[in-house]
Amino acid sequence: MENLTIQYVLVGIIVLLAITYLVKQGKKSLKGNSSCGKGCGCAPLTNCNTSQKK
Amino acid sequence: MNNPIIALLGNPNVGKTSLFNRLTNLNQKVGNYPGITVDKREGKLTKGAKTYRIVDLPGTYTLYPNSLDEQVVFNILADSNHTDYPNLVVVVADPAQLNRSIILYQQAREIGIPAIFVVNMIDEVEKKGLVIDFDKLAKKLNTKIFQTNARTGEGLEQLIAAFDEKPPLYIGDFAVPTAFNKALEEAKSLFPLHTEYATWQFLAQEHISFISAEKNNALARIRETHKLTTQALQKAESLARNKRLSMDDSIVRTQADSSKGDPTHAIDKILLHPVFGYVLFFGLLFFIFQAIYTWSGPFMDAIDEFFGYLVSEIHTRLPEGPLVNLLTDGVVAGIGGIVIFIPQIVILFLFISLMEEIGYMSRVVFLMDRWLRPFGLNGKSVIPLMSSVACAVPAVMSARNIENAKERLVTMLVTPFMTCSARLPIYIVLIGLVIPDTTVWGIGLQGMTLFGLYILGIVAALCSAWILNKIIKNTHKSFLIFELPTYKLPDWKNVLLNVWDKTSGFVIDAGKIILSISIVLWVLGSFGPGEKFNNAEELIKAEYPTLSEEELSKEITSYKVEHSYLGYIGMAIEPVVKPLGYDWKMGIGLIASFAAREVFVGTMATVYSLGDDVDIEEESQKATVLSRMRSEINKNTGLPAYNFASGISLLLFYAFAMQCMSTIAIVKKETGSWKWTLIQTGFMTGLAYFAAFVAYQLLK
Numbered sequence: 001m002e003n004l005t006i007q008y009v010l011v012g013i014i015v016l017l018a019i020t021y022l023v024k025q026g027k028k029s030l031k032g033n034s035s036c037g038k039g040c041g042c043a044p045l046t047n048c049n050t051s052q053k054k
Numbered sequence: 055m056n057n058p059i060i061a062l063l064g065n066p067n068v069g070k071t072s073l074f075n076r077l078t079n080l081n082q083k084v085g086n087y088p089g090i091t092v093d094k095r096e097g098k099l100t101k102g103a104k105t106y107r108i109v110d111l112p113g114t115y116t117l118y119p120n121s122l123d124e125q126v127v128f129n130i131l132a133d134s135n136h137t138d139y140p141n142l143v144v145v146v147a148d149p150a151q152l153n154r155s156i157i158l159y160q161q162a163r164e165i166g167i168p169a170i171f172v173v174n175m176i177d178e179v180e181k182k183g184l185v186i187d188f189d190k191l192a193k194k195l196n197t198k199i200f201q202t203n204a205r206t207g208e209g210l211e212q213l214i215a216a217f218d219e220k221p222p223l224y225i226g227d228f229a230v231p232t233a234f235n236k237a238l239e240e241a242k243s244l245f246p247l248h249t250e251y252a253t254w255q256f257l258a259q260e261h262i263s264f265i266s267a268e269k270n271n272a273l274a275r276i277r278e279t280h281k282l283t284t285q286a287l288q289k290a291e292s293l294a295r296n297k298r299l300s301m302d303d304s305i306v307r308t309q310a311d312s313s314k315g316d317p318t319h320a321i322d323k324i325l326l327h328p329v330f331g332y333v334l335f336f337g338l339l340f341f342i343f344q345a346i347y348t349w350s351g352p353f354m355d356a357i358d359e360f361f362g363y364l365v366s367e368i369h370t371r372l373p374e375g376p377l378v379n380l381l382t383d384g385v386v387a388g389i390g391g392i393v394i395f396i397p398q399i400v401i402l403f404l405f406i407s408l409m410e411e412i413g414y415m416s417r418v419v420f421l422m423d424r425w426l427r428p429f430g431l432n433g434k435s436v437i438p439l440m441s442s443v444a445c446a447v448p449a450v451m452s453a454r455n456i457e458n459a460k461e462r463l464v465t466m467l468v469t470p471f472m473t474c475s476a477r478l479p480i481y482i483v484l485i486g487l488v489i490p491d492t493t494v495w496g497i498g499l500q501g502m503t504l505f506g507l508y509i510l511g512i513v514a515a516l517c518s519a520w521i522l523n524k525i526i527k528n529t530h531k532s533f534l535i536f537e538l539p540t541y542k543l544p545d546w547k548n549v550l551l552n553v554w555d556k557t558s559g560f561v562i563d564a565g566k567i568i569l570s571i572s573i574v575l576w577v578l579g580s581f582g583p584g585e586k587f588n589n590a591e592e593l594i595k596a597e598y599p600t601l602s603e604e605e606l607s608k609e610i611t612s613y614k615v616e617h618s619y620l621g622y623i624g625m626a627i628e629p630v631v632k633p634l635g636y637d638w639k640m641g642i643g644l645i646a647s648f649a650a651r652e653v654f655v656g657t658m659a660t661v662y663s664l665g666d667d668v669d670i671e672e673e674s675q676k677a678t679v680l681s682r683m684r685s686e687i688n689k690n691t692g693l694p695a696y697n698f699a700s701g702i703s704l705l706l707f708y709a710f711a712m713q714c715m716s717t718i719a720i721v722k723k724e725t726g727s728w729k730w731t732l733i734q735t736g737f738m739t740g741l742a743y744f745a746a747f748v749a750y751q752l753l754k
Binding site for chain 1: 373375376377378380384385566567569570571573574577722728
């Protein structure tokens with residue numbers, strides 16, 4: 001029983017790490033100055049003001 | 055004290071990266087410039103007690119950017135606060151195209167950066183019948199000229215020794231035309247930079263990302279006041295520099311009749327032929343796909359076997375329990391799902407690197423650009439598009455070779471529409487279920503359907519590219535003006551380093567995402583709320599007391615999946631998938647196959663109590679699955695679950711939906727953004743839903 005509890009705790013930690021990693025990645029990308037911004041492709045966001053539509 | 059930064063600057067195809075590899079050996083790393091998907095190659099060189107940071111700048115013809123890569127070069131060289139601002143620039147030149155490199159050298163010097171000039175590929179001077187007067191060139195550029203051959207290492211010692219020397223003062227070659235003097239004076243009052251030319255550069259740039267919007271607007275106002283455009287300024291400089299160079303051409307180099315006996319010319323007559331050129335290119339593509347399929351097969355089987363062995367070892371050595379299940383079905387399965395792609399990635403990038411090294415990739419762009427440009431794609435997009443017939447993961451990675459940011463993004467977004475090999479098992483099973491095995495005018499209906507699905511993938515990719523081209527703005531106009539490099543033997547060191555970069559990048563960056571998703575999916579499929587999941591064994595034993603051990607085990611697995619979180623999600627989404635003709639069991643398959651499309655068939659086999667280790671490639675097991683699926687009744691409709699309407703609906707769903715976590719992970723890695731990754735996933739799934747809905751409603 002004790003062995004099983006330890007296993008569940010370890011499983012919980014690994015799963016938590018996986019979820020935290022995914023959430024962190026998502027947050028970082030969605031709020032940060034990511035490389036690809038809406039409306040201006042994979043370009044520096046500062047360039048969007050002067051971008052020309054092809 | 056910080057290590058001195060030596061930046062390698064040069065036109066594309068001058069052997070700059072070979073020189074970089076030679077200088078840094080394996081002491082290098084490849085990443086991205088912050089916030090953008092432009093390769094940043096940086097390494098270290100130690101000479102005695104001194105260490106230099108070597109930065110391989112993206113290839114460019116001038117300091118006026120026409121692409122995101124070229125923008126990076128300007129940002130580094132014009133911004134003295136940039137972390138990569140160099141102590142010395144090494145301008146690398148191709149002996150056959152000295153003039154273009156001279157202009158780049160002059161721009162770098164005049165902007166105020168110490169620079170030296172290197173004529174690389176020195177062995178080509180003789181081969182091409184060139185005569186270069188290096189003394190006169192040195193006098194003209196007011197610097198020592200170095201001669202190197204990056205492939206053999208010739209001249210490298212002298213070059214490295216010069217990293218500590220301070221190049222002599224340089225007097226500008228470009229005199230600003232008088233018509234622009236007033237505008238320049240105004241700009242100088244606003245930007246008192248250390249050289250007049252640096253201010254001119256600021257005035258002639260479309261946008262400078264490292265200065266404030268106010269300052270950019272102020273520069274724009276000066277241009278407006280004097281009725282100038284950035285194009286006019288750039289053109290004036292280009293004309294003035296080229297005019298001076300053409301006058302000096304006889305001094306700098308004398309070229310013999312190099313076209314005579316030039317193998318490049320002769321080879322191009324065939325490879326760029328309007329008919330044979332395409333035939334040979336598509337023949338080569340066909341060969342590459344065959345190689346990806348067949349050469350990778352034994353390695354993939356070996357990897358598969360190794361992970362199977364690992365799973366059995368874990369089961370043998372560790373006590374049964376949730377941790378072992380997580381390790382085998384979540385962690386090892388996740389890592390296996392990453393490693394299994396390595397052979398395909400290695401093979402594809404081996405070919406791509408060889409094509410780049412030999413000089414054939416430029417010919418591919420030349421051949422294909424006219425056909426793909428109307429869709430907003432680039433000539434180089436043909437490589438990702440075609441290679442995604444094998445697998446979208448290496449295909450998306452290969453889009454990195456496209457210089458234009460927008461075209462690269464569009465290519466990455468539409469590539470997963472192409473029919474990859476993972477769709478094949480689902481297509482074969484579903485076609486076998488719902489399309490009659492008959493012929494029409496001698497053509498098999500089932501084969502025709504499969505062919506139609508491949509065509510559908512191509513059409514979806516091109517149409518989506520056309521739409522995205524209208525939506526996404528371009529920061530730099532893309533022109534197809536480039537120089538066809540001469541053919542040369544590949545530098546294997548460069549080839550292998552490139553393959554290593556791509557493979558390790560995939561395993562480390564995309565791997566973490568794939569592993570995390572794999573663990574989350576395992577939790578959803580392995581745990582469930584309530585008594586039904588926890589007491590599955592007792593409940594099934596009580597319900598089916600006469601079943602054999604094997605049958606009982608299959609029933610329990612099926613029951614557990616139905617009552618797991620995954621099962622409940624499948625039931626929860628039933629109202630959403632019902633209009634497509636699916637029941638909740640198929641819903642479970644759809645969610646589970648988010649990991650990879652091919653998981654659908656295996657999941658359905660588990661749900662239908664056929665066990666969780668069905669091998670669809672084995673004829674007898676395939677027949678069992680088909681027969682079980684045929685007999686399944688959709689409880690919502692009372693009809694066979696896999697009838698013609700729901701089958702076509704499922705086929706269309708899998709043709710369009712982004713059901714592959716590895717592709718999602720690699721798109722995230724390559725775009726550096728979850729935003730575009732989620733837009734792509736949403737768009738593909740939305741389109742899949744719409745197509746499946748229309749098909750089912752029309753056919754039911």
